[in-house]
Amino acid sequence: MTTAPTTLSVVIITYARPDYVRTCLEHLRELERPASEVLVVDASPDVRTRELVTRDFPEALYLRNDLGPGTMPESRQIGLAHARGDIVAFIDDDAFVEPRWADELLAPYADPTVWGVGGRAVNGLPGEESAGLGQIGRLLPNGMLTGYFGADPGRDLDVDHLLGATMSFRRDTLTSIGGIRGNYPGTCLCEESDISLRVRAAGGRLVFAPRAVVHHVAAPYDVGQRFDRRYLYYARRNHVVLLARNFGFGAPLLRRYVRTTLRVQRQHIDVAVRRLRGDEGRSPMDRARALVVLTRAVVELVGLVVGFPAAVVARRRDRIAGVGTP
Template sequence: MDEHAEDTTLSVCVVTYERPAFVDRCLESLRGERAEILDVVVVDASAQACRPEALLENDTYVHAPELAGWMTRSRNRALLHARGAVIAFLDDDVVVHPGWAWRLREAFRRTDAAAIAGRTLNGRPGEETYDAPVGRLLPDGRLTEGFAADRPQRERVDHGIGANMSFRRSVLAHLGGFRDDYPGTALREDTDIFLRVRRLGLPAYFDPAVVVDHLPAPHVKGARFDTRYKLYGRRNHMVLLARDGGLASPALRRWAVQQVRDIGEPSGARARLQRAGVVALGLGFGAVAMLRQARLSPTDPVRRDAEADRIRRALADRAPDRS
């Protein structure tokens, strides 16, 4: 028997907020996968409780309106209920391809993966081709993407995508769950946990066989890629780099310098002025945040606070069913 084979019982976690039609569609796509899934956990931060009909008796529905606007805290709440040895997270606006669960379990059976980033299709022309390495943190602080790429085989990555990501239970327990202090759109919370896995010296892979369609739902507040998104994106990216490499990180410095240089990229004075404003506010926002949340040396990847201890106890107490 493969040394990893006994560790693949699967929990699927979906967090949602005021998007019942989307979470219903996501769960419906899992119906044909249920033979491979131990349980599904839905954490719903909506104002009104509405348990999805597709959930089974063995599944868990958590109504937590106090978590509205805090997606990552909803992820951590889900960890208190998940029972599998592998814990997968799906965005509520994805639809899994047939065989998703079996292929995910197979990836953990056949590799030493601590984490798997699945292929996430957005319906964009040409997205199956990506010339750069998938999911890398570059020396200049930029992140490569490519999670829709049609690669011939699994490949090592530094980070993954939150819409379709999975972890060994033991790794999430050791880390103490997700860091839940990436505000706004929560951009970089998924990158953060993958980089923390890397800091432990454990491998993460992009697996192109573990496929979902990402059919983006509208944001409850604001619009995708609006000014709010850009400001929080810069703020959160600076915190991410400072935590991973320390406040003196060369990657952080190079990234900030490039942001300033990019002000001249748009054509037209008005566009450049707008870019300058967003960059200045975003870098200032990020500088204040990283001084509070990071230090000169890299931040310990393991959370050591009361909430992390609660998550750790929950993940240790629920021994997975080996059936």
Template sequence: MGQADLPTLSVVIVTYGRATFLERCLRSLHGEGADISQLVVVDASPEPSQELAENAYTGLLYLHAPELAGHMTRARNRALLHVEGDVIAYLDDDVVVHPGWARAVRLGFHEEAIDALVGRTLNGQTGEEDPTQPIGTLERDGRLTAGFAAAAPGRLTVAHGIGANMSFTREALRRLGGFRDDYPGTALREDTDIFLRIQRLGGVAMFDPAAVVDHLPAPHVRGRRFDTRYKLYGRRNHIVLLARHGGLASAQLRRWMQGQLADVMRVPGVRRKIERFGVTTLGLVWGVAAAFRQAGLRPLAPERSGVDASSIRASLQDPVH
């Protein structure tokens, strides 16, 4: 199949304070050759790493935006003002792509009538290639299943994806007006949110096991993964997510909150139960308060509004080849 038959691909990498990881990611993209039409790096670090980035991948577009520090989704949206491809792929700065990743992404959008694609994301964990739960679902009780490292036999439809290795059509991002940029802290659920919004517009997302990356997590610039701060933001942002897509009065949100409290009793030891109860309760109260401000009793429209969304729509109006 010729290059001209496939959609063009812009790859976006958002980074902050992790220059060595960015360099490793960029060097892994070298072998993707003509399958990448454009590579955009949005760097929110205080000091620029433009020379390092350009040495690692010749011809990239480097955007130094220190004012976006701590706002990953705003950095994702900043890239949308510059992308040229029919398909826009987002990679975390701490991934390494497997050979043929870009080609697989392009083939996925060419061969399937889809609006979004999530690739296989390996974390080096034992048994991850054979998950016990379905891949990428939103369950009736509000829980999310992952399984994005699965060695699936082929593409399959999913409800949501993972931000480390996700791609979208230009048109889908245009209609949505870009990412919602108000999932604070660790930005947990910003990736889930955009997949669910695509689904609510009638769009389709698929998991493609051929678009493979190794996710080799870099340390957080602030705090540690799965520390108390991470857990609090996780619960807060999950409530806002469910409220935005089902409303604060939804049975799904109620079931999820009940499940979180029930999980406290499964923790062994009195001290750990008390600690878990405190974190869970604080996260739930914080989440409900945030959902009243940012969502409401009814679901929000999937399309963003406002000046930023309008700028993104205008920029994505027509593909540039």
């Protein structure tokens, strides 16, 4: 055991949500243990966030990501490249820290085997503190990932992956694995899991610290809505990329993920077709719901298929960048 790291860099990634950035920075000012530095990485198409940070929060370093929307991992990498703390923490612009967040996030790092620590994201949902207590942050045998990062098990837990809205890593660890990889576009799903799986593959432990709390208010997207068709498409596309990058195309995890996805979507399609034919449910509302289910299933299947050529491209880029693939 060693003493916990003493310096903390906090990286906020944002796109076109200056009002949320303001609240996020105001909460960071109230930390009982102040961050050593705060970095705001902005991919917005306008100057509102830049003007806000430079005018009202001079203690924060403003950085640009000129790649635009759908490039959250690239924003994280820009923040990492400029960070100087022993620990680099990443929070979303709509994740507002509680006063003891930094203390609780840093405490597990007293154990040198711990290379990453994530906090609890409270979403204001009924029962979230007890939902999925035994399944927090898991990579399942079928290749699926669990969440449940709003749960409170009452103690620190080892996990397989962390939530991007509130996660941290040893800066030296991230540097040693080649930094943060991009090519998780759209709603940027799975990009934080990619970091987590690579850290674990390098030999480090990841810890979920439920007393390190942020209030995740789920701000609206600039493009589309949360859990819309676009979200479903990228959920499947990026998941295939994640598994292929970290385990290879021949990995049992990837094969089981594909089989599970095909089985579930086939069930949805079968039910939807029966309802559209009038075999099950004859009201116009039943048929309208069936059409919604059918289009959702088709979108998810398209995302699954597109994930494979996207994974080929991602692995090729990884080899060129020298970060390696299995």
